[in-house]
Amino acid sequence: MPPEPQTPPPQPEAAAATAAAAHRSEARPRWTERLHGLGPVIGLVLLCIAGTLLNSDFATVDNAMNVLTRTAFIGIIAVGMCFVIISGGIDLSVGSMAALIAGSVIMFINWAGPASGSPLMAVMMGAVLAVVLGALFGLAHGLLITKGRIEPFIVTLGTLGIFRAYLTYFADGGALTLDNELSDLYAPVYYASLAGIPVPVWVFVIVAIIGGVILNRTAYGRYVQAIGSNEQVARYAAVDVDRVKILTYVLLGVCVGIATLLYVPRLGSASPTTGLLWELEAIAAVIVGGTALKGGAGSITGTVVGAILLSVISNILNLTSIISVYLNAAVQGFVIIVVAFLQRGRR
């Protein structure tokens, strides 16, 4: 098992590492930094105004909840991705990983439901399995990248193919589907609401808050930023670079697991098209949210706003029909570039 993030570090070195990370942001006046950070928020506000003008149903609570709920999957994964990217890494496999975890969980629940005699227990164990599998896949990535010294791009490009191929194999090219009774039992995890807010949105909020606290309020978070900013300096400052990096991939894996355990009850099935291109959506959310692809600095708030922004675009396109359906992807591309433009010069 990887160590706890809170492992107390030797103090002076920690300070040095923090200084390395903070150096860049202090070199620039605070207010410009703030303004640049507002890019995604400005983009989102503009989009929402446009959406309301185009269709009055856009600004309803129901629609807002739909959008937030469907953002939850990508958003939760993006929070984990934010850590990996800030540390200077990347993970291209999250979509395939989510698909394989979903398939494995469905197979497990279908088997454990009748076998254990307690369907509820089977579903709960399936949910735990999702998170455990995510953590294990993340650990494998982290070990290959740090101990195996392979580029993250290459490792995760490899697993991108491996994960999806195994799902296709397990599903025999078709779909893995949750048995009906078990599906009904699991459904509330996606469809139920607490205080008028759907469960996935609550989970998204909680994951984002925990992510924000770890990134900004713990020594571990500082190390992640320090490594992304300058790995060599972090090493000299006696930061256990390998351990911190491995942990970022484990965190991301856990996030993918959580996203998947929310995803499975939505349709109760996994097929080889499940989670297709999620990796690009998650990376786009992180980058649109103002995190530099080179690493070093970034924010969870920005990532959350970025993820919401991406789903709002497709929501607006679905609610209107002024643009040719052939151009949907182009509209999304334009908005991503414009938002990135609004916050240029951060690095």
Next chain:
Amino acid sequence: MTTFTRRLALTAVATAAFAASLPALAAEKVNLGVSIPAATHSFMGGINYWANQAKKDLEKQHKDLKITIKTAANAPEQANQLQDLSTVTKINALVVFPFESAALTKPVAQVKAKGAYVTVVDRGLTDTSAQDAYVAGDNTAFGKIPAEYIVKQLGGKGNVVALRGIATTLDNERMDAFNAVLKGSPDIKLLDAKYANWNRDDAFKVTQDYLTRFKQIDAIWAADDDMAVGVLKAISQAKRDDIKIVFGGAGAKDMVKTIMDGKDKRIGADVSYSPKFIYDAIKLTAEARLKGEKLPATTIIPSVLITKENAKDFYHPNSPF
């Protein structure tokens, strides 16, 4: 001029002699190559299942037949495999389900130039001279049959929304056929048609947004059984009971079972577009070549309306699709 005429005449004679010798050659042994896309979604899973089923059945029935199946994840890979089939496996007949029409036209033409008999399935080539025969599902009927069913069930009056697949000519063909039928019923309104990429998740989202946008929907043409799954989930989440018809497409086994059992009154029918046509194409090609015969230039496997009465003919519980 005379030399030219003579040469032309010679060529004609040579060609005729060669063509005459072909059936004799083909009647001996058929080494058939099958090149199909990998099983990346349910429908292709079905294509793979039926191709392997054909190999199993046909090789048992015919001693002189050898079938080699290659699956490719993308167009360039399929082009490489076609080369291998031609030069390494030395096939003399090919059944190919092209990944993309334009990109694979040249590679298929090369296989044919080396003397193999070529049957193209479903996705056509951009140059039909690269093929000997073409076997396909009926995309026009795939759009026409649901439209006719919806018009009839709604009594010629109501609101309809449609979900489209991926932007391709095949999808346009289906949509055009659907629209053509609706044109005859001015009281049926097609509110909108959006792409959901033959994908459950996208269908779920697109339907959610349709339900937000339109207060009264009588029928949803999901245009694919995978997408219909997402549509049904979105409807039940929104607790809407105005939708009377959900029409999928392609005859996936779960959907056919639902129709057989009459489990959901919104799903009364489906239109067949079975991946089994790859089985038919392999069987037709192999048996024709074993006899040294040719296939008709075009064979369309008809798409028909699946209802409770005939559903059991379309139910293949062992297929992944």
